[in-house]
Amino acid sequence: MAPVDARAARASFTALHARAKDEYEALFCDEAWTVMVGTATCGRSAGALDVLRAFKEQTEALGIETRVIEVGCMGHCYAEPLALVKRPGWPPMFYHHLDAIIARNVVKMLFVENDPYLEFFLGATDPSYMLPLLDDYPRYHLEHRLLLRRCGLVDPEDARQAVALGAYAGFVRALEMEPEAIVEALRVSGLRGLGGAGFPTWRKWDACRKQAEQERHLICNADEGDPGAFMDRTLLESDPHAVLEGLLVGGLAIGCPEGLVYVRAEYPLAVQRLRAAIASAEAAGLLGEDVLGSGLSFRVEVVEGAGAFVCGESSALMHSIEGERGMPRTRPPQSVERGLHGKPTVLNNVKTLAAVGPILADGPERFAEIGTRGSKGTAVFALAGKITSPGLVEVPMGTTLRELIFDIGGGPPRGKRFKAVQIGGPSGGCLPEAWLDTPIDFDALGEAGSMMGSGGMVVLDEDNCMVDAARYFLEFTQRESCGKCSFCRIGTRHLLDILTRITEGRGEMRDLDTLQELSEEIQAGSLCNLGKTAPNPILTGLRFFREEYEAHIAEKRCPACVCRELTAYYIEPSQCARGCDACVGSCPPEAIYTTFKRVKAIDQSLCVKCDSCVSACPPEYDAVVKISPIVEVPPAPPRPLPEDGP
Numbered sequence: 001m002a003p004v005d006a007r008a009a010r011a012s013f014t015a016l017h018a019r020a021k022d023e024y025e026a027l028f029c030d031e032a033w034t035v036m037v038g039t040a041t042c043g044r045s046a047g048a049l050d051v052l053r054a055f056k057e058q059t060e061a062l063g064i065e066t067r068v069i070e071v072g073c074m075g076h077c078y079a080e081p082l083a084l085v086k087r088p089g090w091p092p093m094f095y096h097h098l099d100a101i102i103a104r105n106v107v108k109m110l111f112v113e114n115d116p117y118l119e120f121f122l123g124a125t126d127p128s129y130m131l132p133l134l135d136d137y138p139r140y141h142l143e144h145r146l147l148l149r150r151c152g153l154v155d156p157e158d159a160r161q162a163v164a165l166g167a168y169a170g171f172v173r174a175l176e177m178e179p180e181a182i183v184e185a186l187r188v189s190g191l192r193g194l195g196g197a198g199f200p201t202w203r204k205w206d207a208c209r210k211q212a213e214q215e216r217h218l219i220c221n222a223d224e225g226d227p228g229a230f231m232d233r234t235l236l237e238s239d240p241h242a243v244l245e246g247l248l249v250g251g252l253a254i255g256c257p258e259g260l261v262y263v264r265a266e267y268p269l270a271v272q273r274l275r276a277a278i279a280s281a282e283a284a285g286l287l288g289e290d291v292l293g294s295g296l297s298f299r300v301e302v303v304e305g306a307g308a309f310v311c312g313e314s315s316a317l318m319h320s321i322e323g324e325r326g327m328p329r330t331r332p333p334q335s336v337e338r339g340l341h342g343k344p345t346v347l348n349n350v351k352t353l354a355a356v357g358p359i360l361a362d363g364p365e366r367f368a369e370i371g372t373r374g375s376k377g378t379a380v381f382a383l384a385g386k387i388t389s390p391g392l393v394e395v396p397m398g399t400t401l402r403e404l405i406f407d408i409g410g411g412p413p414r415g416k417r418f419k420a421v422q423i424g425g426p427s428g429g430c431l432p433e434a435w436l437d438t439p440i441d442f443d444a445l446g447e448a449g450s451m452m453g454s455g456g457m458v459v460l461d462e463d464n465c466m467v468d469a470a471r472y473f474l475e476f477t478q479r480e481s482c483g484k485c486s487f488c489r490i491g492t493r494h495l496l497d498i499l500t501r502i503t504e505g506r507g508e509m510r511d512l513d514t515l516q517e518l519s520e521e522i523q524a525g526s527l528c529n530l531g532k533t534a535p536n537p538i539l540t541g542l543r544f545f546r547e548e549y550e551a552h553i554a555e556k557r558c559p560a561c562v563c564r565e566l567t568a569y570y571i572e573p574s575q576c577a578r579g580c581d582a583c584v585g586s587c588p589p590e591a592i593y594t595t596f597k598r599v600k601a602i603d604q605s606l607c608v609k610c611d612s613c614v615s616a617c618p619p620e621y622d623a624v625v626k627i628s629p630i631v632e633v634p635p636a637p638p639r640p641l642p643e644d645g646p
Helices: 006-028 041-045 048-061 100-112 159-164 169-175 179-189 201-209 231-238 240-254 268-283 314-321 350-362 364-368 401-408 442-447 466-480 486-503 510-525 529-533 536-544 546-554 582-586 612-616
Strands: 034-038 067-071 083-086 093-095 121-124 217-222 258-264 299-305 345-349 378-385 391-396 418-423 430-432 456-461 568-571 592-594 600-602 624-627
Touching: 006 159, 006 169, 034 041, 034 048, 041 048, 041 231, 048 067, 048 100, 083 100, 093 100, 159 240, 159 268, 169 240, 169 350, 179 201, 179 240, 179 350, 179 364, 201 240, 201 345, 217 231, 217 240, 217 314, 217 350, 231 240, 231 268, 231 350, 231 378, 240 258, 240 268, 240 345, 240 350, 258 268, 258 314, 268 299, 299 314, 314 345, 345 350, 350 364, 378 401, 391 401, 401 418, 401 456, 418 466, 430 466, 430 536, 466 486, 466 536, 466 546, 486 510, 486 529, 486 546, 510 529, 510 536, 510 546, 536 546, 568 600, 568 612, 582 592, 582 612, 612 624
Parallel strands: 034 067, 217 258, 217 345, 258 299, 378 456
Antiparallel strands: 034 083, 083 093, 093 121, 378 391, 418 430, 418 456, 568 624, 592 600
16 A cells, blocks of 8 residues: 555544544534434334434424434434434433423423423433433443443544544544554454454464455454344444544555455345445545545445355455355465455454554553453444343443443343343353343453354343254354355254254253254354354353253143143132233134133133233233143133123
């Protein structure tokens, strides 16, 4: 790459930052009327676009000149739709669980009647006012927002707002450094690949930089396909400039004039905002020709993937970009030696690239102070499943699972007992309650039989069956197998068949030994990590929850009453409310009827075990119970004949 004029770039960026900062601070000054509505995918699914429209219409109707801005995810997905509201004389204030009517009331109460409307108030950001603060919540107090520090606070399509809050400062610092010094800064920081592999980022960049081949490629892997994972999507929807900055720094380090972002087409909002962010960065002089007047040229192209889970693997992803079927290849050679189009290629995850800017802007030593000895920095997790406060969380490496799940996430809802947590996507292991004090880092989770993975974390409670959970995750990985190697293609099919038999009550005790042996063989013989890690839910299940597997086989019983063939539904007569027909109206096959004693009963020959009656039964009665094994179901009273009368 041609030499760059770092001094000119520094002067241009300083001027840009000053203007952008003034513009952003004007949104929150004493005279400002500003509303920021979180319109990432999580917010939109909860009705954020209606809330956005209501804020605009109500402020216009009242004649209040207000800037209503779309921002990304604020992390509190359980409280969506969320909005940050600023009016003169008040601090910025967050409101939660909004809808169009509540949004209009917020404008009326706060803007007109000078009432903070505390019923839907989440927290303020300024301690000088007598209002609850966001920092008072464990969620904010225990987090360490580094990669997510701008998410929910800026318009993701506006490069100037991102610059005002620190974006691209690390890139400008990198312009003043030699490529070797950039790589050395990453080495000192201890940054490892945050897509799951945990490979030291500096090694990958250094190996590619030293290749004799002059043409090189730089790719951001945004092909996030894990069930329950939404970290990369949220970053692209909320702060795509963090990723663009990482690509710019990577281009400088390895000598590459272009970056590719491979993002699945099922993320239309992420694709839209990423492309808009690229256009905004080009307009601000941060991308394109002669970046910041430095003489550097760097462009970013977005490539949409077709949605195959296996394309998250680096070589399969590159085959997909080349127009071929996404299938992994054997290594060596490694991608840094021969990757995309046969040229040296660096491929990094969204979160890895988002960490590069802060490392250079704040100094690698500061990043290295966070985390554990072998895992530096922070970890971003998508909390999902049986959790009180699902959403996006960023914590220092080394935070325990207990702190993350209970102190930050609130634990399982409705007083249910925690059972297990599945970490690292469908190929991650399930860890029981006894392992909740395991620190979250690459090495500790690996020793426990799980993995850091991309950052998906699914919490399971007492109502989950571990055999059925393993079957669910294996069904996903088996379906997503590219079929190239027989261990993965055929082996996972056999595993799935055995698990299905066990959940249907047709398993044999020797199946447990077969599961163990076959899982280990698949791990040893599969070509890529999809196959190597696919048996993890089974292996951890056999290790920590073997008694559940044995109950399914020996007793034909599902302890959690989840597996249909081993579970029946029964209405407890002493609990049933006479005259309540909620369950009757909810039953699709009309298996529920009224007995002579005016209580309800279930005809087991008609019951399809759809769970509708459980949901319909009023909580104060809780008359519908699940029983396993099905031989314990009491006989149902006779169904009244029509001539018997009411």
